Amino acid sequence: MNKFKIFSLALAASATVAKAQDINQAKKAIDAEQFEKAKTLLKSIIKAKPSDGEANFVLGTVYLNQSVADSAKIYFDNGLQASDKKNLSYIGLGQLDLDAKNTAAAQANFTLATKDMKRKDVNEFIYIGxxxxxxxxxxxxxxxxxxxxxxxxEPQNAQALLAIGDAYFGANNQNDAYKAYRDAFTADNTLLRAKMQSGVLLKNAKSYDEAIKSFNEVIALDANYGPVYRELAETYYKWARNKPSTSKVNLQNAITNYEKYLSLTDYSLDSKMRHADFLVLVKDYKNLEVVANKMIAQDKVNPRIFRYLGYAAYENGNVDVAIKSIEDYIKAPGNKVIGRDYLYLGLSKIKKGTAADGAVEQAAFDAGVADIKKGVEMDPVIAEELADFGKALFGKKQYAQAAAIFEIGASNKESKNYLDDSVYYGISIYYGNAGKTAETRDKVALEAADATFDKILVASPTYDEAYLYKGRINSLLDKDDLIIKNYEEYITKTTAKGAEELAKPATVKKIVESYNSIAAAYANTDKAKAIEYFNKTLVLDPANTYAAQSLKSLK
Known part of the structure; x- marks a missing residue:
């Protein structure tokens, strides 16, 4: 799950006028992630007083947090025309510069924002942070x-302490982040986000039970503080993912808490989209389809809705709708396409090209794999989700297709499935060519499989089966020297494990295969060696017909 962008605004020093009270209410709504409420309040302030610099800045920042940069800039520009606190809008423009990777322009804007600060002012620094x-x-x-x-x-400024805690958290300095959050809550015990963030640190450290305990302490202080339920939902989700035995219960807890979060924030289209993102994570596709259709009823023109329709349609078996919806989403200008979009598009194309008997149309499969690869390039973690699909193809003896899927994971050393995918890739290539004639074998693929087993041995030097498969692959490539080398290496490694290993029937079978393969490789160049190895086979397996007949031929 992507880290939720922490968005908190310093509450200005108290003022008795209605305007100050209203803007503080807007800031409290922002902290509670009630963004629609906050925008309504801020727009009412600006309507009453268009030259209010702070209201324009805060509203622009809300839009910026929601990735609506055009609207954000409009309000920042309006704020520059204000007679009150117009300097704050330079900070908003500075963030836009940072987004555009123009650090010099950002620094210039931050300088303009701070040049007329009073000696004891701190809010500008907090906003810049x-x-x-x-x-x-x-x-x-x-x-x-x-x-x-x-x-x-101002060493005890709670908002500054909260903000620097978030900065330490972003910089992976957990100790200083924890201290800053603790100090922020001590300075202002109504600042629930500071206490909540201490639980977030525990969640990220995978101390899920302790994180939940911490979040429940926040709920005990204010059961209507919405963001804490989002954190609870994410904690239960991560717990379910990291400990599959808890998956069913914890995923349901995740969904329940996310729905509670939504009920305490707002039911805007934006919040429904955040909900849809979460439903994708917890794989609740039936609910996702319901939510997506509700979004269409609310806003038929927002192209992002097509993403959710596409995901849900694929999972619910409607691949035509899935392909059209996802392609419509990807093609729509301004949409931020993510790796998962291409993953679902690729899987949908493959499913559409798969017949009822399991036969795969190769052109559809290749098109799907190309899309999946695009997705993995954008988000490498996606490769970890392909293993079960690849194994299903392998189980149906669709070895070429299985190899194409496993190759994706085998190309990513950072994947948690790297070794498993690499092994399956190699053996899929082997089995896909084992029954072919020498003329029809895919020699390029076999060479790639052989190289993959070399990489496996670097990553896992004790995986002795790699030598066995390298021997088999080189048998298909008719490379006698490498047949001998790899099978001998397998025999040496296996023998070193001792008598108990050598007594296992499965091991005996592989040793016999090794002796016969080495003997066959020697047959045309060194008959004495060939005879020696066939005799070794007959010691282990006196009834081995291949060895016996080969010895007759050699003599």
Missing amino acids: RAYMNSENPDYKNAIAVLQRALAI
Whole structure:
């Protein structure tokens, strides 16, 4: 799950006028992730006073957090025309510069934002720190540096402590993050996000039970604080994923808590889309289809809805709708395409090209694999989800197709399935060619499989079966020297394991295969060696017809 972008705005020093109260209400709504409520409040303030710089800045920041950069810039530009706190909008423009990787322009805007600060002001520094963190190109080092300036002025400022905790968290400095969150909550015990973030640290450390306990402490303080239920949902999801034995119960807990989160935030289209993202993660596709159809009823023109329809349609067996929906999503201008979009598109094309008897249309399969590879290029973790699909093809003896799927995982050393996928890739190539004549074998694929077993031995030197498969593959390639070398290596490694291993029937069978293969490789160049190895076979397996007949031929 992608890290939820932390979005919190410093609550300005209290003021008695209605405007200040309203903007603080908007900031509280933002902290509670009630973004539609916050936008409504802020727009009402701006309508009453268009020149309100802070309201324009905060509203622009909300839009920026929701990835609506055009609207964000409109409000930042409006804020620059304000008579009150117009400097804040330079910070928003600075974040847009950071998103565009223009750090010099961003720094220039931050300088404009701070040049007229009063000696005891800190909010500008907090906002700049957040801009560095919430940029599409986060810079936690600079965020920490500017937030330290705020804390030098006001060491017990709870919002500055919360923000620097988030910066340390982003920089993977868990110890300092924990201390900052603790200090922030001590400075202001109504700042529930600071206490919640301590639980987030536990979640990321995979201390799921302790994280849940921490989140429940937040709920005990305020059962209506929505974001904590999102964190609970994500914790249960991660627990289910990392401990499959808990999967059923924890995935249901994840869904229940996410629905509670939604009920306490808002039911805007944006929140429904976040819900849809979560349903994809927990694989609740029936619910996803319901949510997607509700979104269409609410907003028929938002192209992002097609993503959810595509995912749900594939999982629910409607591949034509899946292909059309996902292609419509990918083609729509402005959509941010992710690896999973191409994964589902590829799987849908393969499923569409698969007949009822399991036979696969090769052109459809190849098109699907090409899309899946695009997805893996964008998000390498996706490769880890392909193993079961590959094994299903292998089980149906569709070895060429299985190899194409396993090759994807075997190409990614960082995948947790790297070794398993590599082995399956190699043996799929072998079995796919074993029954073919010398003229029809795919020698390029066999060479690639042989090289893959070399990589497996680098990653796992004790995987002795690799030598056996390398011997078999080189038999198909008619490379006598490598047949001898690899089978002898297998015999040496296996013999070193001792008598108990050598007594196993499965091991005896493989040793006999090795002796016969080595003997056959020697037959045309060194008859004495060939005879020696065939005799070794007959010691282990006196009834071995191949060895016996081969010896007669050699003599």
